[in-house]
Amino acid sequence: MKRVLNLLSGIxxxxxxxxxxxxxxxxxxxxxxxxxxxxxxxxxTLTESVILCSTKSxxxxxxLLSIKGESEITQEGVRFNIxxxxxxxxxxxSYLLQYYRDYCAPVSHVDIELAHQGSLGKDATLVIKATDVxxxxxxxxxRKIIGM
Numbered sequence: 001m002k003r004v005l006n007l008l009s010g011i012x013x014x015x016x017x018x019x020x021x022x023x024x025x026x027x028x029x030x031x032x033x034x035x036x037x038x039x040x041x042x043x044x045t046l047t048e049s050v051i052l053c054s055t056k057s058x059x060x061x062x063x064l065l066s067i068k069g070e071s072e073i074t075q076e077g078v079r080f081n082i083x084x085x086x087x088x089x090x091x092x093x094s095y096l097l098q099y100y101r102d103y104c105a106p107v108s109h110v111d112i113e114l115a116h117q118g119s120l121g122k123d124a125t126l127v128i129k130a131t132d133v134x135x136x137x138x139x140x141x142x143r144k145i146i147g148m
Contacts, residue, residue, distance in 0.1 A: 003050045010056035024127035032100045043089045072115040073124050105130030
């Protein structure tokens with residue numbers, strides 16, 4: 001079974017050079033619970049995949065679980081199939097859970113490197129951005145934590 005989740009933000013394809021590119025999307029706090037549940041269902045093989053789409057872009061992302069243990073991406077027109085390893089699904093889920101728990105993400109985004117053998121270049125990255133981000137720690141706050 002494939003499931004579909006509509007994102008509020010668009011899905012962006014970014015080219016950096018002939019060999020390096022990324023596919024990214026941004027998440028608001030209210031979008032976290034359904035995405036966390038969908039990723040958990042993919043990881044537990046309760047569903048085959050979750051398709052992320054948006055009315056703001058033509059691209060869509062189909063997230064599947066890797067049986068090879070390596071994260072990779074393939075392209076079929078405007079659909080990007082992202083096959084995540086269990087480790088990488090865990091990294092993404094952990095990031096999203098921290099964002100949900102604290103009402104803001106610990107960092108502005110998380111990058112997942114993906115193997116790719118297609119025409120876009122071999123250095124591919126999935127970038128998940130947060131709309132609500134923790135302010136960076138000041139030098140004074142850091143000194144207090146380490147007792148200086």
